[in-house]
Amino acid sequence: MKNLKVGIIGFGTVGTGVYKVLQNFNNIEIVKIAVKNINKKRDIENFNYNLLTDNAEEIVNNPNIDVVIEVAGGVNPALDLLKIAIKNKKHIVTANKELLAKHGSELFSLAKENKILILYEAAVAGGIPIIMPIKTILCANKITKIAAILNGTTNYILTKMGEKDLSYDVALKQAQELGYAETDPTGDVEGFDAAYKIAILATISFNKKVDINKIYREGITKITAQDIKSAKELGYRIKLIAMGQVLSDGKIDVRVHPMLVAKKHLLAKINNATNSIMLSGYPVGDLVLTGAGAGAEPTASSVVGDLLVIASELESSNNPLPQAICNHSQIANQINIGDTFNEYYIAINASNNPGVIGVIGTICGKNNINISTIMQKGINEDNTAEIVVITEVSKESDIQNALKEMLHSDCIKKIDNLLRVMN
Numbered sequence: 001m002k003n004l005k006v007g008i009i010g011f012g013t014v015g016t017g018v019y020k021v022l023q024n025f026n027n028i029e030i031v032k033i034a035v036k037n038i039n040k041k042r043d044i045e046n047f048n049y050n051l052l053t054d055n056a057e058e059i060v061n062n063p064n065i066d067v068v069i070e071v072a073g074g075v076n077p078a079l080d081l082l083k084i085a086i087k088n089k090k091h092i093v094t095a096n097k098e099l100l101a102k103h104g105s106e107l108f109s110l111a112k113e114n115k116i117l118i119l120y121e122a123a124v125a126g127g128i129p130i131i132m133p134i135k136t137i138l139c140a141n142k143i144t145k146i147a148a149i150l151n152g153t154t155n156y157i158l159t160k161m162g163e164k165d166l167s168y169d170v171a172l173k174q175a176q177e178l179g180y181a182e183t184d185p186t187g188d189v190e191g192f193d194a195a196y197k198i199a200i201l202a203t204i205s206f207n208k209k210v211d212i213n214k215i216y217r218e219g220i221t222k223i224t225a226q227d228i229k230s231a232k233e234l235g236y237r238i239k240l241i242a243m244g245q246v247l248s249d250g251k252i253d254v255r256v257h258p259m260l261v262a263k264k265h266l267l268a269k270i271n272n273a274t275n276s277i278m279l280s281g282y283p284v285g286d287l288v289l290t291g292a293g294a295g296a297e298p299t300a301s302s303v304v305g306d307l308l309v310i311a312s313e314l315e316s317s318n319n320p321l322p323q324a325i326c327n328h329s330q331i332a333n334q335i336n337i338g339d340t341f342n343e344y345y346i347a348i349n350a351s352n353n354p355g356v357i358g359v360i361g362t363i364c365g366k367n368n369i370n371i372s373t374i375m376q377k378g379i380n381e382d383n384t385a386e387i388v389v390i391t392e393v394s395k396e397s398d399i400q401n402a403l404k405e406m407l408h409s410d411c412i413k414k415i416d417n418l419l420r421v422m423n
C-alpha cells in the first residue's frame, strides 16, 4: 500500500486514539499534529513534542501532507481549515458531525471540484460501521427507514434513571462524574448531537440533502422519574430516538426526540452508552448494527479505517470509488412535526373530580384522537390526580390542539409531558 503522510488537527480523545492506532502502521507517517494548547502535557509514552503545532495552517498548507485528519470538532476554525486543505488537494478524514451537518454540502461540492475524498465514518455512531456500508455494499438498496440510538450520553442517563429510579438531575450528575457527560451537556441532552448524526445518515440513506435546520429536535431534560416509571408499568422504556423515513408521497420525516419504546423492541434493549441503528431497505430488509458510539479506540477504528480506504484508493487508480464521493443534488422535502403521525403518551395533572376522565375522552374524540389506554396514577396531596393516556396513531397537530383545549378546561391543571411511542 502507498506510503501516506498525514496531518492530524486535534489531539484530544479521538486524536490520541488515532495516534496510538497508527503506531501499528509502518506505511503511514504522522507529519504534524495541531492542537490548541501546545504546552499541555500529553498522556503518551515517549511522545515527540516536536510533532505539535498550534498553527493548523501548517498542516493544511503543507505540501508533504496527503491526508488531513480533522478531529478537533466544532465549525470554527475547522470549516476554513478544511476548505484550504481541499483546495490544496488533500483528502480529508473527519469525525466532525456538527461541521458536516451544517456545512457538508459546501465541503462536498468543493471536494468534488478538486477531485478529493472526504470520509467521515467516525462522525456517526463512533465505532459502528454505517456510512461506508450504506455508500458501498448497500448501494443497491432503496433505504426507507432509520430508527437509531445515536447518543451514548443520553442513553446512559435514561438507562440509569430506569435502573435506579433516579431523577434526571441526579442521573446527569452521576454521568458527569463518570465521564459519560460533559460539564456543559447541552449538545447531548438537548438532542443537537443526535440531530447532526441523523442529518448525515438520512442524507446518505435517502440520497437527498436533509436540512439540519428543518429537523424537529427535542432532548431528554423534561423526562421525569415518574415518566420512566409510568412507561415501565405500561411495558415501555424511554429512549432518545433519532429517526428518518421516506413517506409514501416521497416527503421525508426526520426528527430526534425521546420515545416510549416497547420493551420487546430491539432498541429498548440498548443500554448505557451503546449506540444502535435499525435500517430498513429494499432488497436487504431490516438490519441492526450495535456497538460503541464513542470512545478513543472505537472512534479511532473508524478514522483509521477511512484513512486506509484512501490509501488503497490512491494506490489502485488515483480515481476514487464513485460511491465514496458524497454528492447530493436533490434536496429532501422535509415535513413539519405537525404533519407527522404517531402514537402518544400524555401525562396529565388534573383535579381529582368525578368526570375528569370523561373530559379528557371528549376532547380527544373531538380532535380525531382514539385513546388506547388511560390510567390514573394516584392522588397528590393537593387533591390533583396524575393521569396517563396512550393514544392510537394520531396526527401531531390534532394532539397539539387537544392539549391546548385540555388546558382551557377547568379540571385539567397541567400537561406534564407529551412523548411519542414506538411499538
Ligand SMILES: NC(=O)c1ccc[n+]([C@@H]2O[C@H](COP(=O)([O-])OP(=O)(O)OC[C@H]3O[C@@H](n4cnc5c(N)ncnc54)[C@H](OP(=O)(O)O)[C@@H]3O)[C@@H](O)[C@H]2O)c1
Pocket (backbone or CB within 6 Å): 009, 010, 011, 012, 013, 014, 015, 034, 035, 036, 037, 038, 040, 054, 056, 070, 071, 072, 073, 074, 076, 077, 095, 096, 097, 098, 122, 123, 126, 293, 294, 295, 296, 299
Ligand atoms: N470523543 C468521542 O468519542 C467522539 C466520537 C465520535 C466523534 N467525535 C468527534 O470527534 C471530534 C473530536 O472530539 P474529541 O472528543 O476528541 O474532542 P476533545 O477531546 O475535546 O479534543 C479536541 C482537540 O482539538 C484541539 N483543538 C481545539 N481547537 C483547535 C484549533 N483551533 N486548532 C487545533 N487544534 C484544536 C484540542 O487541543 P488541546 O488538546 O490543546 O486542547 C484537542 O486536542 C469532534 O468533532 C467530536 O464530535 C468524538
